[in-house]
Amino acid sequence: MAETMNSPASNGDTFSGAAPKPKKEFILNAFVMNTPGHLAPGLWRHPRNNTDQYKKLSFWTDLAQLLDKANFHAMFVADTLGPYDVYKGPANVVPALSSGAQYPVNDPLYLVPAMASVTKNLIFGVTASLTYNQPYALARRLSTVDHLAEGRLAWNIVTSYLDSAARNHGLHEQIPHDERYAIAHEYMEVVYKLWEGSFRDDAVLADRDTGVYIAEDGVRQILHKGKYFEVPGPHFCEPSPQRTPFLFQAGVSEAGNGFGGKHGEAIFIGGQTPEVTRNTVESIRMVAQSEGRDPEHIKVIVGINVIVAATNDEAWQKRENHLKYADQEGALALFGGWTGVDLSGYSDDEDFNLTDSLRIRSIVRRWSSTVPGTENLPWTKRRIVEYLSVGGLGAKVIGSPTTVADELERWAEISGVDGFNLAHITNPGTFEDIIEFLLPELQRRGRFRTSVEKEGAAAREVFLGAGQKRLPEDHPGSKYKWSAGEKVPRYQVEEQKEVPGSEAQAERQPVV
Numbered sequence: 293m294a295e296t297m298n299s300p301a302s303n304g305d306t307f308s309g310a311a312p313k314p315k316k317e318f319i320l321n322a323f324v325m326n327t328p329g330h331l332a333p334g335l336w337r338h339p340r341n342n343t344d345q346y347k348k349l350s351f352w353t354d355l356a357q358l359l360d361k362a363n364f365h366a367m368f369v370a371d372t373l374g375p376y377d378v379y380k381g382p383a384n385v386v387p388a389l390s391s392g393a394q395y396p397v398n399d400p401l402y403l404v405p406a407m408a409s410v411t412k413n414l415i416f417g418v419t420a421s422l423t424y425n426q427p428y429a430l431a432r433r434l435s436t437v438d439h440l441a442e443g444r445l446a447w448n449i450v451t452s453y454l455d456s457a458a459r460n461h462g463l464h465e466q467i468p469h470d471e472r473y474a475i476a477h478e479y480m481e482v483v484y485k486l487w488e489g490s491f492r493d494d495a496v497l498a499d500r501d502t503g504v505y506i507a508e509d510g511v512r513q514i515l516h517k518g519k520y521f522e523v524p525g526p527h528f529c530e531p532s533p534q535r536t537p538f539l540f541q542a543g544v545s546e547a548g549n550g551f552g553g554k555h556g557e558a559i560f561i562g563g564q565t566p567e568v569t570r571n572t573v574e575s576i577r578m579v580a581q582s583e584g585r586d587p588e589h590i591k592v593i594v595g596i597n598v599i600v601a602a603t604n605d606e607a608w609q610k611r612e613n614h615l616k617y618a619d620q621e622g623a624l625a626l627f628g629g630w631t632g633v634d635l636s637g638y639s640d641d642e643d644f645n646l647t648d649s650l651r652i653r654s655i656v657r658r659w660s661s662t663v664p665g666t667e668n669l670p671w672t673k674r675r676i677v678e679y680l681s682v683g684g685l686g687a688k689v690i691g692s693p694t695t696v697a698d699e700l701e702r703w704a705e706i707s708g709v710d711g712f713n714l715a716h717i718t719n720p721g722t723f724e725d726i727i728e729f730l731l732p733e734l735q736r737r738g739r740f741r742t743s744v745e746k747e748g749a750a751a752r753e754v755f756l757g758a759g760q761k762r763l764p765e766d767h768p769g770s771k772y773k774w775s776a777g778e779k780v781p782r783y784q785v786e787e788q789k790e791v792p793g794s795e796a797q798a799e800r801q802p803v804v
Contacts, residue, residue, distance in 0.1 A: 315738045318704065319558075319593055319711025319755070320731075321366040321417065322359050322723055326400045328392030330370065331597075331684030332717045333622025335614060336392050340721030346398065349406045355720055356407035359414055362727045363741050365754055366415035366446065367407070368540070368560070368713050369400040373421055374456030376629025379621075380636045383456070391622025394629070401437060408441035413744045415751045417446035417540050417558075423472055424452060424461045427482040428523050434537050435487065435529035443533030443750030443761060448540035448560070449551075451476050454629065473547040478518045480555050484769035485514035487536045489783055490526035494776035506530070512774070512781065536763050538751035544572055553579025554768055558591040558755055560713055564663050564687050566706035569594055573708045585766045591710040591755050594703065597683030598714055598722070599690045600729045607690045610725075611682060614717050618681030624673070626680055631655055635673055643670035683715050693733035701739065 328336040328343045336343050345351040359367055375385040375395050388395040404416045418437075420430060438445040451472040452458075458466040467475070495510025514525035541556035543549070552559045553576050561576075563569030577587035599614075601607040628634050633652055638644075644656040656671035659679075669675070682688070689699045703709060716722035734740035746758045753760050763770045774781035 316704070316710070317741055318700065318734065318739050319365050319591060320740060321368045321593065321711065321713045322355075322364055323368050323370065323595060323713040323715045324355070324719065325370040325394065326398040326403065327394050327396065329394060329622060330719075331626075331686070331715050332614070332618070332682060333388075333391035333393035333626060334619025334681065335617050335717055338614065338617050338718050338721070340724075341718035343392075343719050349403075352403045352407055353410045355723070356411050356414055358720060358723060358727070360411040362723075362731060363744060364414060365711070366417050366751075368417040368448065369403070369419060370448075371400050371419035371421075371450075372397055372454065372457070372629075373424055373452055374454040374458075374460055376454070376625045377456050378628030378632055378634050379625045381628070381634055383459075387621040388625040391619035391625075393619070393622035393625045401433060404437050404445060405440040408444055412748055413444075413754075415444050415446055415538070415754050416441060417448050417538075417751075419448040419450055419542075421450050421452040421457075422476055422479045423450075423467065424457065427479050427521060428486065428525075428528075431483045431486045432528050435527070435532045438532035438534055438537050439529070442748065443752075445532075445534070446538040446540050446558070446751045448542060449476070449480075449555070450542060469545065470547050473551050475520050476551055477554075478520050480769070481518070482514075482516050482521050482523050484536065484772040485516055485783070486523070486525055486527040487531070488763070488769060488772040489514055489774050489781040491531050492774045492776060492778065492781075493531075496530050509779075512784070534750050534752055534761050536769055538755060549575055549579055552576060553585075553590070554583045556590060557752070557767070558593055558710075560593050560595065561709075562685060563594050563707070564659070566703040566709075569703075569707040569709065583768065586764070589756065589764055589766065592708070593711045593713050594707065594709045595686040595713045595715060596700075596703070597686050597688045597717065598696055598726060598730065599682075599688070599717065600693060600696045600725050602692065602729065604691045604695055607692065607695075611690055614682050615678065618677065620673075620677045620681075623677040623680040626684065627676060630685065635676070638673060640673045641670075643672055644676075645671055682717055686715055693729045696730055697733045697737060697739070700734070701737070704739075 324330060326346055328346055335341050342351060356367060372394055376388055376393065377383045377385050379387050385395060400418045401420065404418060407416060422430065434445065434447055453466070455466050490511060492510040495507050497504050497507055511526050514523060516523045516525070539555060539557045540560060541552040542560040543552060544561055559576050561569065561572050563572065573592045576590060576592055580587045580590050599607050599610050601610055624635055633655065644652050645660065647653050660666050660671055663679070689696050700712065714726060731740055735742050746753060749758060750761045756764070772781065772783045
């Protein structure tokens with residue numbers, strides 16, 4: 293049996309007679325969810341899994357301290373706003389219940405202040421949907437948490453895709469995919485105006501001697517009127533350490549790529565092989581460049597599942613042990629949610645490569661062409677369950693520290709990704725193994741940091757460099773900044789120029 297799900301290869305660092313090229317350190321995030329069963333349905337029962345304790349703050353603060361001490365860059369917290377109810381459906385949540393397959397799910401944002409209070413450097417990337425949150429309200433919540441986390445907050449922007457979420461938020465059906473992204477672009481314009489353009493940089497004085505907390509001329513309405521939103525403003529929170537939280541984005545459709553290339557600062561992608569993933573990475577960077585951004589200002593991070601032990605054999609034994617706890621119904625519930633396909637009407641051994649359903653056939657053929665070692669094997673319900681039960685859809689790397697490190701280097705060299713979202717099969721077990729076995733090997737190779745660049749750095753500084761708390765000047769949100777000394781924010785001056793005779797009116801605009 294192969295030692296990794298993705299066959300290892302040379303990392304390309306052999307001696308050539310020239311001075312060795314400095315190795316790029318990987319970004320490593322822990323990928324989690326506020327639920328008993330994230331990407332391993334049924335594994336909540338495993339002895340090394342404590343996710344049944346997800347309701348307790350101590351579970352999260354202990355995990356945050358473990359990751360912080362090990363110098364992880366961030367904890368990336370996924371979320372969903374509706375159950376996976378396609379399998380045995382319609383609208384049937386029962387298959388997800390026993391296994392805890394992303395059901396129930398608590399809101400992730402409330403975890404951050406507690407975790408931030410017991411850590412020094414770990415960044416917290418929290419998923420929040422802009423489809424089901426009004427921009428004024430979400431901007432306030434994120435600013436509040438960025439204050440409490442002292443700038444260590446990142447927002448993972450999603451538009452949501454589940455019909456169950458749409459129904460439970462008062463819609464009869466999901467907003468069409470491309471329209472969700474059209475709404476998202478305007479949504480971002482609104483929150484940029486609130487975060488960057490409501491308060492002048494020198495507006496907050498908090499001067500005890502004069503008794504002035506905020507300068508009277510330092511706050512303005514944003515007066516946004518667009519196709520989807522009308523928000524007068526101003527922002528109800530004073531500027532947080534980053535103003536705009538560091539921006540993650542996940543989505544690789546054409547519309548998602550366009551959105552991420554314009555707005556995202558770190559893009560989370562999936563992929564089964566580095567060769568195929570490279571196309572996605574290049575596409576994201578090309579979009580960024582077309583938007584006038586430095587492509588290197590966008591960090592691309594791929595999701596991956598690692599099972600690591602002292603030897604290859606021991607790692608594979610761990611995988612076999614994990615499979616004993618896997619729940620078939622939960623795995624098929626996840627499959628239904630992710631693909632919209634209900635497999636309940638098929639036998640366990642039917643080869644979906646040969647099925648009459650064009651949609652199912654397309655999905656499994658795409659998998660069989662990208663999942664190493666499965667090209668000529670039948671894709672049955674049993675195989676789908678086995679594959680999804682231990683880490684979901686992400687690529688899987690299994691082996692010793694050397695085997696896994698070789699494979700991560702291969703991914704980085706071929707695909708051009710900047711780092712990895714490391715999913716867990718058991719929590720904290722998976723992360724304990726990564727810390728014990730993998731991180732020392734990556735550090736020995738110069739691929740992972742042994743210390744932080746700056747204690748207590750803001751999220752944007754961690755990913756873009758010390759001193760980079762605010763949006764870079766080439767980011768589209770930067771044009772909404774209201775700098776010290778300006779009577780009127782630059783963006784409002786430009787907007788007024790488009791309306792003849794209105795520039796003087798802009799200067800007279802009231803604060804409220």
